[in-house]
Amino acid sequence: MLNSLAPAPAVATLLRVHAPALHDLSLTVNRGEILTLLGTSPGSGASTALWLLGGFVRATSGRVSLGGRLMDATPPHDRRFGMVTRTLALFPHLDVAGHARFAPGVSGAQADAILQRLDLSAFARRRPQGLPAEIRFRIALARALATSPPLLLLEDPAVALPPAAAASIKALLRSIAAETGLAVLHASDDVNASYGFSDRIGVIQSGHLRQIGTPQELYDRPDSLAVAQTMGPLNRLNGRVIDCDDDLVRVRLAGGITVEARAVDPLEPGEACVVALRPERIAVAAVQAAEMGDGAVPARLVETVFAGDQTRLRFSIDIRGDSLPDVIVTRPSGAAPLRGATVCLAWQPHHAHAFRTASA
């Protein structure tokens, strides 16, 4: 049944965009892959890349190529991309089946197949007005996929849908991509919406592609502080490099506390740096820091916030004569130290990332 939806075979879809808002963005989206362009802030260029590829935004300079073929002069309807935007842009005068059959050359059987695959058969004669948001999204998807495009340009469904519906749509898209080899280029500025959906994520900041990789790579081994901050919550501790050993550095924090971290940027002894730590990577031990030895940080619990499946603990660092920002630690919900308890914080050196202060 799904054969009629299968896109034309393609090993990879190479997109190359160069425009003032985007600086030489080159991407390869493999068959069946979902690649997310994650913007660090509004105006970062993630959506612009989609609009440029779709042919709806004209670059004031630069070029767009697909698989080495220049696309600048190709009108949108000849680019053969499917696209689903945030607003969905459904046609009020057509019923659901009409949307699936809208593209030229789509047969009734093909339309029926896509409606069945997207669980829309029951709504075939209904118009989109008044239907639930998730069904409306599926209608837009059916319209976009009816032509079996090799690449789907997708703006974040989470913007238009409640969380449960967005999760359902993403699961559906993942299964379609796996079954048909559909490549999906997804633009989002919500990192949580990108985890679990994307095979790879490309972080875009001010039109520059900062880093691209699997979600875990970007989360655990960010190339820059900007990427680290984009991919999830972070504790930042300022310090100065004492010495370097391969990719590890020893850093003296304020108050004379010494910690170890993975050096992301090339760092020299004496250089100012930022040590970045994920909240869930920090261990909390109810012992004195002196008992733990080098790398342990004395702290005092000042706040506990229950957040459903996890608890956020805020610690102040116990040092005299100097100041360090509070450290946030997350733990699965359950027993937590009492407020005011004196504890010791510690982490594996490779879980902390040291960045040059200038790159922050």
Add this chain to the structure above:
Amino acid sequence: MSRRILAGLLILIVLGLAQAVALTVPTALLLAKLGASGLEPMARAMLFGTAPIALAAAVAAAAVPGTLVALALWRLRYWGLTAGLLLAPVLMPIALLAPGAGPANLAIQLAGHASLGLGLGACCGLLGLLSVDRGVLRAAQCCRVSKLGAVRRVLLPLMAPGISAGLLLAAVASLATSLVQQIQGTPATLMALASLPGPVWLAAAGVTVLMCALSGAALVLLRSA
């Protein structure tokens, strides 16, 4: 669906009648007060001879340029003031007050009827697009439909009810204007094919433009509210 069309038609008929009454009753009362006589048979024949032409001009203008203007206004996004100005001939049918005599007078009258049709066609056509997502053209193009094809297959069907309403309104308004001319005309003015003096016509046109500007401003304010 048919119930909606019937309701729309009913509203249009009521609006058309209301407009006809609004145009004719004050004039008829004025004529009764002044003791004006009825039309000479020849003048009546001349007027009825031009009414179908005027009607055709109004309907044709509502259908084609009206649709194009509606599309342009939708694309430009800024339609309030323009729509108000386009409706100027509805508020004060300049065709009725056309100065001059002979072919020039007839040309102005026809242009007046056409402008009436254009304004109604454009504004009614635009109404069908106001709530439409502007991304529909892009969505259609992503389905391998050209831009022109997208306009034909998406926008025109959405505008169709509005355009139909515009055509009907233009026809009713044009006939109503001709009817007013018939009632208002005196043997002296009609036989000479003359109308209001130039300065009076200019003053009326000025008031019309002012009213349209005010209505346009009101539309803009309502839209931004």
